[in-house]
Amino acid sequence: MMWRNIAAFSKAAAAARTHGSRRCLSTAIPGPCIVHKRGADILHDPWFNKDTGFPLTERDRLGLRGLLPPRVISFEQQYARFIESFRSLERNTQGQPDNVVSLAKWRILNRLHDRNETLYYRVLIDNIKDFAPIIYTPTVGLVCQNYSGLYRRPRGMYFSAKDKGEMMSMIYNWPAHQVDMIVITDGSRILGLGDLGVQGIGIPIGKLDMYVAAAGINPQRVLPIMLDVGTNNQKLLQNPLYLGLRQPRLEGEEYLEIVDEFMEAAFTRWPKAVVQFEDFQAKWAFETLERYRKKFCMFNDDVQGTAGVALAGLLGTVRAQGRPLSDFVNQKIVVVGAGSAGLGVTKTAVQAVARMAGISFAEATKNFYLIDKDGLVTTERSKLDPAVVPFAKNPAEIREGASIVEVVKTVRPHVLLGLSGVGGIFNEEVLKAMRESDSCKPAIFAMSNPTLNAECTAADAFKHAGENIVFGSGSPFENVQLESGNVGHVNQANNMYLFPGIGLGTLLSGARIVTDGMLLAAAECLASYMTDEEVQKGILYPSINNIRHITAEVGAAVLRAAVSDDIVEGHGDVGPRDLSHMSKEETVDYITRNMWFPIYSPLVHEK
Numbered sequence: 174m175m176w177r178n179i180a181a182f183s184k185a186a187a188a189a190r191t192h193g194s195r196r197c198l199s200t201a202i203p204g205p206c207i208v209h210k211r212g213a214d215i216l217h218d219p220w221f222n223k224d225t226g227f228p229l230t231e232r233d234r235l236g237l238r239g240l241l242p243p244r245v246i247s248f249e250q251q252y253a254r255f256i257e258s259f260r261s262l263e264r265n266t267q268g269q270p271d272n273v274v275s276l277a278k279w280r281i282l283n284r285l286h287d288r289n290e291t292l293y294y295r296v297l298i299d300n301i302k303d304f305a306p307i308i309y310t311p312t313v314g315l316v317c318q319n320y321s322g323l324y325r326r327p328r329g330m331y332f333s334a335k336d337k338g339e340m341m342s343m344i345y346n347w348p349a350h351q352v353d354m355i356v357i358t359d360g361s362r363i364l365g366l367g368d369l370g371v372q373g374i375g376i377p378i379g380k381l382d383m384y385v386a387a388a389g390i391n392p393q394r395v396l397p398i399m400l401d402v403g404t405n406n407q408k409l410l411q412n413p414l415y416l417g418l419r420q421p422r423l424e425g426e427e428y429l430e431i432v433d434e435f436m437e438a439a440f441t442r443w444p445k446a447v448v449q450f451e452d453f454q455a456k457w458a459f460e461t462l463e464r465y466r467k468k469f470c471m472f473n474d475d476v477q478g479t480a481g482v483a484l485a486g487l488l489g490t491v492r493a494q495g496r497p498l499s500d501f502v503n504q505k506i507v508v509v510g511a512g513s514a515g516l517g518v519t520k521t522a523v524q525a526v527a528r529m530a531g532i533s534f535a536e537a538t539k540n541f542y543l544i545d546k547d548g549l550v551t552t553e554r555s556k557l558d559p560a561v562v563p564f565a566k567n568p569a570e571i572r573e574g575a576s577i578v579e580v581v582k583t584v585r586p587h588v589l590l591g592l593s594g595v596g597g598i599f600n601e602e603v604l605k606a607m608r609e610s611d612s613c614k615p616a617i618f619a620m621s622n623p624t625l626n627a628e629c630t631a632a633d634a635f636k637h638a639g640e641n642i643v644f645g646s647g648s649p650f651e652n653v654q655l656e657s658g659n660v661g662h663v664n665q666a667n668n669m670y671l672f673p674g675i676g677l678g679t680l681l682s683g684a685r686i687v688t689d690g691m692l693l694a695a696a697e698c699l700a701s702y703m704t705d706e707e708v709q710k711g712i713l714y715p716s717i718n719n720i721r722h723i724t725a726e727v728g729a730a731v732l733r734a735a736v737s738d739d740i741v742e743g744h745g746d747v748g749p750r751d752l753s754h755m756s757k758e759e760t761v762d763y764i765t766r767n768m769w770f771p772i773y774s775p776l777v778h779e780k
């Protein structure tokens with residue numbers, strides 16, 4: 174396996190990325206785009222609309238003459254105008270409550286999204302660091318919470334329990350002929366915000382925005398899906414404006430029949446699509462993953478994407494300590510949260526230890542401590558969930574149900590990682606206890622989203638746990654100015670660094686399933702991306718500004734793993750033999766060339 178080579182590869186990767194990041198943004202002359210509509214219908218279609226940017230000849234050809242003011246405004250002018258209105262909104266809302274400002278920013282972006290997708294995705298790609306926190310975590314959480322009130326226009330498709338028996342025909346209501354990426358939720362566990370029912374549609378929309386921005390999936394080929402099987406959120410059920418089914422969630426077979434029907438319908442119409450499951454409550458996240466992963470091209474981002482990002486972070490912390498990667502097997506890791514994300518991370522990290530040390534899975538669990546809402550999980554617990562059994566500790570080591578602080582004080586872990594969804598649970602006492610860690614650079618990952626649900630803030634982590642820590646959080650925080658004059662670096666430990674590459678690499682390989690090998694390759698690629706110099710400064714993940722480049726690398730790693738697993742079927746004109754003959758560089762190049770980039774294409778009308 175590659176683990177030993179990660180540090181060596183990282184230097185070469187860093188050099189390549191300085192080189193490569195320009196390439197994927199280069200703007201070749203765009204090919205024509207066929208439209209089947211004319212006149213005002215084009216202006217009202219955000220896929221084709223160019224607003225005042227339609228050249229005069231195109232206005233003639235498409236029946237737009239007279240429907241727009243006479244001046245033609247260039248793309249660059251339109252872009253500058255939007256950025257100026259965004260900046261002026263920032264100035265005008267200064268001093269207002271954070272939620273008000275965030276929603277105002279989301280609205281202005283959403284209006285552009287609804288009107289002109291080319292311009293929208295261009296401003297998103299170019300300003301990803303500023304805009305990701307609006308269209309993705311944390312603001313997307315606020316949008317979901319307020320969705321029924323914010324709703325103006327539909328986006329994506331809604332399949333409800335009332336549509337049983339109809340889905341195979343309904344799927345043909347979607348206007349695009351080709352769909353490459355689908356992100357689906359049932360709204361049952363939206364970030365750390367719980368059951369938000371139909372309002373959870375904001376999550377697939379935000380994830381697919383990241384697919385377009387990071388992976389260059391053509392926005393005409395993405396499909397956000399809400400599977401509305403009811404909600405158990407009483408507040409929503411009582412809200413007269415709630416837009417979802419007003420019934421308790423379906424359970425058991427009734428629930429699975431709905432998901433089965435959707436999967437059959439989607440893959441019947443688009444057999445080559447990739448489906449990402451997102452924000453399902455743990456029991457359904459695991460059950461659907463097992464049920465579909467050998468049958469359909471799908472993966473669960475919260476279980477599998479998060480596991481890869483966390484593993485890359487954990488390996489990074491070993492490097493940050495100046496230790497060889499092989500020392501990963503000696504790291505003591507406390508994971509707080511034993512749900513879809515926490516269990517996915519723990520299982521993957523234990524597997525990595527077992528592989529590296531050449532020991533059994535059971536032996537490799539020795540240095541892992543799993544804590545859930547009832548405290549430390551031990552074998553003494555009655556009604557132990559089968560999924561946590563492999564990680565349950567012997568109560569003779571530490572008592573059943575021990576609190577986080579007790580566990581930290583007893584174990585003196587190298588890493589404290591939170592995926593509990595409970596804001597502030599790494600309180601002052603817990604963080605101070607991490608000062609006694611056996612690591613020279615203790616690591617704290619507060620991975621829960623959105624910001625208020627993070628287990629601690631970045632500032633508190635550096636203040637209480639010490640200035641020598643490594644810190645990661647699921648939602649963005651500003652870097653922290655330390656008393657020593659140094660900067661405490663904040664890593665965004667978020668699955669956004671992997672899911673776009675997993676989806677894109679799978680799509681372009683033409684694989685019909687997503688294997689463990691493909692997921693592991695994605696994690697290894699991310700783990701080897703940073704240089705030793707960066708890692709020693711506590712920088713474990715790349716800047717989000719490099720997201721297209723890292724996604725191309727991850728996508729290539731996933732594709733090459735699919736080749737190794739002998740499951741590629743090719744994509745478009747590129748067959749399985751072509752894929753298997755590509756070198757690593759050629760694969761990255763192939764992935765990069767297939768990324769869509771927002772630029773106005775000449776529109777050609779066809780009846």
Ligand SMILES: NC(=O)c1ccc[n+]([C@@H]2O[C@H](COP(=O)([O-])OP(=O)(O)OC[C@H]3O[C@@H](n4cnc5c(N)ncnc54)[C@H](O)[C@@H]3O)[C@@H](O)[C@H]2O)c1
Pocket residue numbers: 362363364365366454455474475479482509510511512513514515544545546547548591592593594595598620621622623626646647648666667668669
């Ligand atoms: N950063 C990322 O990339 C990323 C990825 C996936 C999930 N997440 C976040 O992780 C959180 C959990 O997601 P999930 O899907 O695992 O949820 P989940 O509901 O499946 O699991 C939550 C777990 O936390 C435990 N828990 C609840 N209260 C606790 C407490 N007081 N002390 C200790 N443990 C407690 C529960 O017992 C459960 O095991 C969410 O906030 C989500 O946003 C982040």
Ligand SMILES: O=C(O)C[C@H](O)C(=O)O
Pocket residue numbers: 309310363364365452474475621622647667668669
């Ligand atoms: O959506 C995110 O930002 C990460 C993750 O998928 C989550 O559920 O929190």
Ligand SMILES: [Mg+2]
Pocket residue numbers: 364451452474475
């Ligand atoms: Mg999620």
